[in-house]
Amino acid sequence: MGRGVFLAAVAALVPLTACTMTTSAPSIMPASSPTPGLPVIVPGPDDPSLPYGITAIDYHFHDAHPSIPLEPTRTVRWTNIGRVRHNVTFPDVGFSKDLSIGGTFEIDELGRKLGGPGTYSFFCKYHDTLGMSGVIVIADPGSAPSG
Numbered sequence: 001m002g003r004g005v006f007l008a009a010v011a012a013l014v015p016l017t018a019c020t021m022t023t024s025a026p027s028i029m030p031a032s033s034p035t036p037g038l039p040v041i042v043p044g045p046d047d048p049s050l051p052y053g054i055t056a057i058d059y060h061f062h063d064a065h066p067s068i069p070l071e072p073t074r075t076v077r078w079t080n081i082g083r084v085r086h087n088v089t090f091p092d093v094g095f096s097k098d099l100s101i102g103g104t105f106e107i108d109e110l111g112r113k114l115g116g117p118g119t120y121s122f123f124c125k126y127h128d129t130l131g132m133s134g135v136i137v138i139a140d141p142g143s144a145p146s147g
Contacts, residue, residue: 051075051106054134056099058082059127064134066119072111072138079104086132087125090114096125111138 046052052074055062059082070076080086080099088105089096093114097105107113114120117140123133 048074051077054078056080056082056086056124056132058084059124059130059132061122061124061132061134064122064136066135066137069137069139070111072116072141073109074111075106075108076110076136077104077106085126088122089125090120090122092120110136114138117141 046068048071052063052068052070054064054076056078078088078099080101080103083101085101086099087096088099095113099105111117114136117138120136120138121133122136126132
């Protein structure tokens with residue numbers, strides 16, 4: 001390959017790596033998107049006055065981990081920015097709701113609806129065999145971090 005063709009190919013790829021997306025929910029992701037063509041989510045501070053955001057990205061729930069215990073009264077918002085339909089299922093309480101491509105739904109006072117303080121697992125019923133699952137920790141009232 002000639003040098004001019006190589007440089008043209010590199011120049012064509014540079015704009016593809018510049019896409020980013022920010023969220024108000026705490027988001028931790030590698031510096032590059034794990035799935036080509038999808039946005040990178042940039043870390044942001046957690047604001048307990050806003051819904052806690054969980055993002056479905058193809059076969060992964062982003063920010064569905066127990067690093068931030070949530071108050072029982074906290075609203076949780078699921079958003080699908082992936083390329084396929086997903087689902088959120090909490091088997092212990094019999095909750096299951098589909099999440100269409102580009103769709104969003106919220107559950108107000110999730111911790112109270114789940115049964116109070118504890119660790120709760122959920123999964124996508126369509127992609128559970130691919131490891132698409134998450135965990136939410138509900139703190140004792142007043143003991144969750146204030147952000």
